[in-house]
Amino acid sequence: MPARRTSTRVTLSDVARDAGVSITTVSLVLNRVASATISDQTRERVEASAQRLNYRRNAAARQLRTQRSDTIGFITDAVAANPNAGDVIRGAQDVAWRHGKVVMIVNTGANAALAERAAEQLMERQVEGLIYAADHHQEVWLPPVFGEVPCVLVDCFTGDLTYPSVVPDEVGGGRTATTQLLEAGHRRIGFINLEEGLPATAGRLAGYRQALAGAGIGFDTGLVRSATDEIGLPYRRTRELMLLDQPPTGIFCATDRMAMEAYAALADLGLRVPNDISVIGFDNQEIIATRLRPGLTTVQLPHYAMGAWASERLLEMVSGDSADPAQINLPCPLVRRDSIAAPVAPGIRTMAGHLVDSHRGR
Amino acid sequence: MPARRTSTRVTLSDVARDAGVSITTVSLVLNRVASATISDQTRERVEASAQRLNYRRNAAARQLRTQRSDTIGFITDAVAANPNAGDVIRGAQDVAWRHGKVVMIVNTGANAALAERAAEQLMERQVEGLIYAADHHQEVWLPPVFGEVPCVLVDCFTGDLTYPSVVPDEVGGGRTATTQLLEAGHRRIGFINLEEGLPATAGRLAGYRQALAGAGIGFDTGLVRSATDEIGLPYRRTRELMLLDQPPTGIFCATDRMAMEAYAALADLGLRVPNDISVIGFDNQEIIATRLRPGLTTVQLPHYAMGAWASERLLEMVSGDSADPAQINLPCPLVRRDSIAAPVAPGIRTMAGHLVDSHRGR
Structure with a gap:
């Protein structure tokens, strides 16, 4: 059994005794007080003793003295819900660590009561600020406890915009996806969007339009379908689009999960991506996008960048900067893989059934 | 702008003044000291004042007094690497919260230096114990700092088995997957395993054998292939198996990601799951398993259960229980979806090409 720290805790006075100096000297050296005039020799002796005895600073004692916990709290339910949530955490943590701060993460539900309890517990531990990250772009309500320290929101916002927040540029993302298909030569572009009522849904539709x-193409409502995350629904929406009298030659799917179902629907219709039909996704969920055949060209949600931005902004606020409650939109970059090609000649694209037959002959 | 706590911190003496009682009385009431004889009336008055003033306990001060932080540390790199890692955290946290403990999560790399720094920082915050979770079942080396408090490992173990650890029952999982195919009537079962050298690889192969x-079927090395996580490799391995003179009628894939590629390879050969060929996966990565068509029958890695077990065990150790450094194997349950059916009659299964033709006629 390894030794337990609780029973063998090394104190400043142990180090002082070992180094043959006063407790004050040890404290000045180990807390790196720059103004103290202590010889390099003494400094080295104290540090050697501290290391030999395995002295560890007591954050609780230091915290009472300095009123700083060097800890920021991160509350989210995204860890459980979203495979890319780890990137938000990585982004927030990389920035925090560079500033000598630890990120204390509490994973909670979208449940406001749980979020409140989590915030209370983090407050008791004197976090210097809070980041709240939602699992997808949405409006949230936060209990008042979040207002007791600087607070920054990721992938969400409050209705009154009390807190600075960072969200994806949904409009820009929708424009990027659509533009990719346009640039490949597509003129009839289907769009399987998310359900009504989400910021992502309205934003990406605006970008698509x-x-x-911009390319001088009229908006055809018949080419836009909405789907929830329900299994099988994006498959059916893809089929509907392809069985139109004038089916699209390219489809923009509002999530990579939808694109995965679109691939299956297209294969079942005998259509090949990208030779017969181009597809672009949204999210860059690598577990899906890289393993689809062909690899899925998609638009990335800026999870890492949002986490890093939130941490930067929060640390500025902790340092006394004022909390400009602006909402920042971060760009959603294109991730090019192999699911987009030029459209096939319009002549042979009359209906899916015909296309299947013409392919059998290849 | 919400008020900042740092400048307006409410103290015990503020509450005492408001309630018209002594600081000691406030402390006894708010810390719920059972032995104190204080009238219900006074108790209620103090609590009302504390609530009105928004008094919050100071964990740092309490921690110095009680020597307890009520916090356990959770170090992992799995959040970034594994979409199911959230379930380990949820399991650990659900148990910890029931015991009034907060889980402080630090996300780090497999890099031992980063793990050491994370552990040091958690130690400074006096965590009562540590959970270290790896992103997949493996042997790990941990710096000595992990031995300073009770420590439990998830999905990994140290070579000297210093710490209690919890890992998936890989052998049982391999047996479960293979048995599903056997029970559906399959006799020639292909197995696309992970690369050599991992506990999962050896364990699942043992379970398969x-x-x-148990079913009286000899082991045919030709039916077992290994693949890394490299994109495209499981696709090629599936093709190789199906182009054997005597191809399998069912395939056990060691991950759901592999099964996703196997589906694509089988579709490209004109084979339908499960009518022509059955497939079973491993992991239960829902983002893939639920959206494949048909839904993928698979074996679940017990992420939530491992997290919960680790937290239970750790809290026992924190309460003074001895650290039996045993390794616990948790079962990998079957998740039934639609990718397994009875094999087609052996007569028509001669080679993939023939099968494709016979299907065209349906």
Whole structure:
């Protein structure tokens, strides 16, 4: 059994005795008080003793003295819900660590009561600030306890915009996806969007429309379908689009999960991606996007960048900067893989059934 | 802007003044000291004042007094690497919260230096114990700092088995997967295993062999292939198996990601799951397993159960229980979906090409 620290805790006075100096000297050296005039020799002796005795600073004692915990709290339910959530945490943590702060993560539900309890517990541990990250872009309500320290929101916002927040540029992302298909030569572009009522849904639709308008293409409501995350629904929506009298030659799917179902629907219709039909996704969920055949070209949600931004902003606020409650939109970059090609000649694209037959002959 | 706590911190003496009682009385009431004889009336008055003033306990001060932080540390790199890692955290946290403990999560790399720094920082915050979770079942080396408090490992173990650890029952999982195919009537079962050298690889192969032996079927090395996580490799391995003179009628894939590629390879050969060929996966990565068509029958890695077990065990050790450094294997339960059916009659299964033609006629 390894030794337990609780029974063998090394104190400042143990180090002082070992180094043959006063407790004050040990404290000045180990807390790196720059103004103290202590010889290099003494400094080295104290540090050697501390190391030999395995002295560890007591954050609780230091915290009472300095009123700083060097800890920021991170509350999220995204860890459980979203495979990319780890990137938000990585981003927040990389920045915090560079500033000597530890991120204390509490994983909770979207349940406001749980989030409140988590915040209370972090407050008791005197976190210097809080990051709240939602599992997808949405409006949230936060209990007042979040207002007791500087607080930054990731992938969400409060209705009154009390807190600074960072969210994906959904409009720009929708424009990027649509533009990719336009640039490959597509003119009839289907769009399987998320359900109504989400910021992502409205934003990406606006981006889709902007890109079409920019290319001088009219908006055709028949080419836009909405789907929830329900298994099988994006499959059916893809089929519906392809069985139109004038089916699209490219499809923009609002999530990579939808694109995975679209691939299956297209294969079942005998259509090949990208030779017969191009597909672009959204999210860059690598577990899906890289393993689809062909690899899925998609638009990345900026999880890492949002986490890093939130941490930077929070640390500025902790240092006394004012809390400008602005909402920042971070760009969603294109991730190019192999699911987009030029459309096939319009002549042979009359209906899916015909296309299947013409392919059998290849 | 919400008020900042740092400048307006409410103290015990503020509450005492408001309630018209002594600081000691406030402390006894708010810390719920059972032995104190204080009237219900006074108790209620103090609690009302504390609530009105928004008094919050100071964990740092309490910690110095009680020597307890009520916090356990959780170090992992799995959050970034594994979409199911959230379940380990949820399991650990659900148990810890029931015991009034907060889990402080630090996300780190497999890099031992980072893990050491994370542990040091958690130690400074006087965590009562540590959980270290790896992103997949493996042997790890941990710096000595992990031995300073009770420590439990998840999905990994140290070579000297210093710490209690919990890992998946890989042998049982391999047996479960193979048995599913056997029970559906399959006799030639292909196995695309992970690369050599991992506990999962050896364990699942042993389980596969045990299940075959139990059914009186000889082991055919030609039916077992290994693949890394490299994109495209499981696709090629599936093709190789199906182009054997005597191809399998069912395939056991060591991950759901492999099964996703196997589906694509089988579709490209004109084979339908499960009518022409059965497939079973491993992991239960829902993002894949639920959206494949048909849904993938698979064997679940017990992430939540491992997290919960680790927290239970750790809290026992924190309460003074001895650290039996045993390694616990938790079962990997079957998750039934739609990718297994009875094999097609042996007569028509001569080679993949023939099968494709016979299907065209359906």
